[in-house]
Amino acid sequence: MSLAALQSRFPGAVTYVFGDSARLSAHLLGLVRSGAKRATCLSMAEVARGEAIPQIGRCDIATTFDGRPALVNRTVELRLVRFCDMGAEMALAEGEDETLEGWRAGHQAYYRRMGVFDPQMELIWERFEVVEDFGAVDVVG
């Protein structure tokens, strides 16, 4: 199904990509598909660069790293939280780590790669539910 067709089925939907590389993106999509990942977060620096702010109740389209529709996710909860204040329950809902310390290390590295890391940086933490899975097979060499 094309992005345009999906956007007409889900009015207001925006597209986004998990992660900052094809490998990480495929890994994170896999975690969502397995049910391990039901949350994600977005920095204000990313919002300032044009990433759309999620909105409760809105369905958005997660694509593969090369732009193919992969999932439709509906936002069910939003919290503003500083990186340094992130709690274990919210961190582990992202499904990427087994401990809060692991979440901190992984996300610090991620935001450092983006050049925006600050321990006091505010994050928009989002819990979502999967509405539709297009079953794309993400093969990354």
Next chain:
Amino acid sequence: MCLMVYLGTDAPVDGFGEVAPDEVGLAPEVEHRPAALTDKARVMRVADRTPEGWNCSCVFGCSGYPPDMVEEDDPEALAARRAAFAALRAIAQAALAVDPVALVFSCTSGEEAGAVRVTRHLAVCDLQPDTGVFDDIEGLGQFSEPPVLIHLRAAGP
């Protein structure tokens, strides 16, 4: 229904009171302080200057309207929002220079006595247009301005 933005500091922030019409500056100290800023020695409105005097703070992007009433792509309005936020960043930077725990409070006009609903921690560089700075990000819609208290910090990434 207007957006109102206030700056609370423990020392004077000078240099932003004499701005040209259509620019954002600091209006004279307010008589009735918002409840969230009662602990601050100085409370001033961050407002839009007009030829007739100080206006509200809707230039930051008053979103208390239904989406179909907002001309999102109006280039003049976008330029005004960009200029307003640039002025806000300059004011915030100057405020932090005199008070490291400077605060910004925003609400809809008439709700200054209300309790803070959203507490935020933003670097000066995070004060950008169209990023929901004064909006209800955690709530059910982004088209409202709840009482928001922003703890400013100078450091960006």
